[in-house]
Amino acid sequence: MILSDQKLNKDLEDKGYVVVPFFDVEQVEALRQIYQHHKGNSPYFHSTTFFDDLEEKKKVSEEVGAVFDAPVKKFFEGYRLMGASFLCKPPGQGGHMPVHQDWTIVDESRFGSYTIWVPLQEVDENNGAITVLDGSHKLTSTLRGPSLPVVITGIEPLIRERMKTLKMKAGEAFIFNHALVHASHLNSTNADRLAVTFGLIPGKAQLMFYHRNEKEEVEKYLVEDDFFMRYVNIGQQPTFVKPTEIVTEKFDQVSETQFKEFYQRYKEKNMRTIFKDPALQKQYNEEGYVLVDLLSESEVNDLKEYYNTLNNDHIPFYGFHVSLDNANPDFVTGVMGKIKSVITKHADELFEDYKIFTSSYVVKEKNPIGVVPPHQDWSFTDEAAGFTSSTVWAALVDTNLLNGAMGVVVGSHKYFDHHRASPAPQFKTPLDTHVFSIFPYLKLIPMKAGQALIFDNRTVHASPPNISDATRLAVGFGVTQSDAPLYHFHMQHESGGKKLEKYEVDDYFYTHYNNGKLSALYDAGKKPEGLKLLGLVDNAVKDISADDLLAKIKGSGNSFNIEMVEHLAKLFNYNIDGSKKEEPASAPTPEPQKEIIVEVKQTEPEVKQPELVQEQKNVWVDKRSFFEKYTPLNIIREIKQRVS
DSSP: HHHHHHHHHHHHHSSSSEEOOOOOOOHHHHHHHHHHHOOOOOSSSSSSGGGGHHHHHHHHHHHHHHHHHHHHHHOOOOOEEEEEEEEOOOSSSGGOOOOOOOOOOSTTTTTTOOEEEESSSSSSTTBBBEEEEOOOOOOSOOOOOSSSOTTTTTTHHHHHHOOOOOOOOOOEEEETTSEEEESEBBOOOSOOOEEEEEEEETTTOOOEEEOTTTOEEEEEEEOOHHHHHHOTTTEEEOSOOOEEEEEOOOOOOHHHHHHHHHHEEEHHHHHHOBBBSSSHHHHHHHHHHHHHHEEOOHHHHHHHHHHHOOOOOOTTTOOOGGGGSSSHHHHHHHHEEEEEEEHHHHHHHHHSSSEEEEEEEEEEBBBTOOOOEEEEOOOOOOOGGGEEEEEEEEEESOOOTBBOOOEEEETTGGGGGGGBBOTTTTTTTTGOOOOOOHHGGOEEEETTTTTTEEETTTSSSOOOOSSSSOOEEEEEEEETTOOOEEEEEETEEEEEEETEEEEOOOHHHHHOOOHHHHHHHHHOOOOOOSSSEEEEEOOOOOOOOOHHHHHHHHHTTOOOOOOOOOOHHHHHBOTTOOBBOOOOTTTTOOOOOGGOOOOTTSSSSSOOEEEEEEETTTOOOSSHHHHHOHHHHHHHHHHHHOOO
C-alpha cells in the first residue's frame, strides 16, 4: 500500500488514479505566492523543472514541500518524495499536452511510482483540465523514457475517444500512477492554468532511469533521489551517472485490436453490480440480459386497466409506440408515476443501491409490417466508469412470435463502446446497414404476463410484427446505480454529427424530450433547452462489415433462428428460398422485385448461412438465405406497397 486509506488505495490500483481534497484555501494561496517568486515566462507549456539553475529547483521543491508535508503525511505511508515543481499551461496552442505516459522510474513488476498533481484554480475542459483513461496503467508493461520508442503511437485517436475529463476544484489532488495514460485540454481562456506537482515512490523502491543509446541498446541506470533535478539534457544520455547494465526490451506497438480487447476486459472487470442475486448479476454480465418473474396477476390487471383509461394521441401508422413519446409532459409524468407506484417494491427486491430514471408503456398494435429493427438504446450514464443502465421490460400479456415478443442478440452488450446518441434516424449506428444480417440470429424470448426481461441498454434487441388479434402491451422502466450520473448525448448540428453534445440530465429531460422532438430540433439546427451542457465529445461510431458483425454474433453464442426466418418469410409472402410467392388474384400487383432474382456468379464471393444450408440442403434453390435476398430496398418497396 502507498495510500493509507484502503479504499483509496484499491481505487488507485484498479483505476490508476484517485482524486481527493488535498489543500485548503490558505495553502492554495501560499503555493500561488511561491510560484510568483519562481515564475517562468514562456508561450509554451513549461515547468520549473526546466530551469537550468539546480539550486533554484531545490529551493522550489523545499518551499513547496513545506506546504505538502501535512497532507502527504495524512494520505500516504511508506513513501519517499522525489521533488516538486510548478506546471504552467498558457492560453493557446502552445499549451498542447498530448496523450502520454510518464517515465518508468521504479521496477514496476514490484512497485508503482506516483505524482500528486494539484490545480491552483478550478479546472475544466476550457482551461486545461486533465483527461485520463481509466485502468490504462495496466495497458502495457513496456519501459518508458524520453529516448525510448512510444508503444501507444498510432492508437491515440482510439484512446482520446475513451478518455474522461477530470473537472477539479482548486486544491484537489489528482494522484496517479506514472504508467497511466493521460493528457490535458488546451487552455482557451485568457489566463495561465497553474498546477503544482510532487513525485513520490515507495520507500523501499530503487529509483532508476532508462535510456536508448546510439546503438539502440537500452541502458539501465540506478540513480539517486535528486536525479531528475540534475538531469537537464532531456532525451540524451545522462552526463553525471553511468549505466549499470544493458537490458533487453521489445517495443512492440499496441495494435487497435489489442487496445480494444484490453479496454473491453477492463470495463467488464470493473462494472458495478446492481442485482442483489449474484447469479442474476453473473448472467447479466455475460449475456446482457436476464428473465425474471416480476408482477402479480392483480398488478398486471391494474396496469392494463390504467392504460385503457389513457387517451393516447401519438400512435404512428406502423403501430409501435411508447407513452414517453406523448407531447404532453403532464401525461408522461402521470404515466411514470403510476408505473413506478406498482413496480418499486419489486425493484427493491431485485436491485441494490439503484434508482429508476424513467418508465413508460411499450405498445405494439396489430400490424403485419410493425417490425422493430435490431438496435441499442441510448447511453444513459458513464459506462466507462463502470456504471450500467438497464431496461426492465415487463409483459402485461403473454408474448410470443405471433404478437411481437422481444428478442435479443446474446452478448451484444460487449460489441461496441461508442456513445449511443439521439436523434434517430440522423444518428447512424453500426447496425443500420446490417438489419437483415442480425434478425436471423435474434434469440426470441416468449414471456408470460408479469415476467420481465431485464437487459443492458447496450444489448441489441428487436421484435417481429404483431399479427395477433390483440395489442401487445408491456411496461418498461430504466434503472441504474443510485450514484450514477445521468447523461444524454445529442448530435451537434454544427459539426454534422462528428461531435456529440453531452448533457447532464434529470427527470425534466425524460418528461420533456423524446426522439421525435430531438429530431425536429436537430433538423432545425437548434439545441435542447433547460439542460446543462457539459461539453462536446467525439462521435466514435465506426462502421463494421457484415462478416465482422456476424463473427461477433456467432462468437457470443448466437445461432441461426430458422423459426424466425420462416415466420417472416411467410409474413412478407416470400418462400424460404427468398423467391416471391404469387399473390392472390385480389391483391394489388407489387413492384417488380428485380433485386431478388440474382444469378450467383462464380466471380462473386458466395454469401451463405452454413447452419441453414446444412439443415435445409434439399429445400434451397440456391444457397442464399431469405434475408440475403430480401434486401432493405425490397422491404421498403413491400411496406410502401402494403401501406398504399
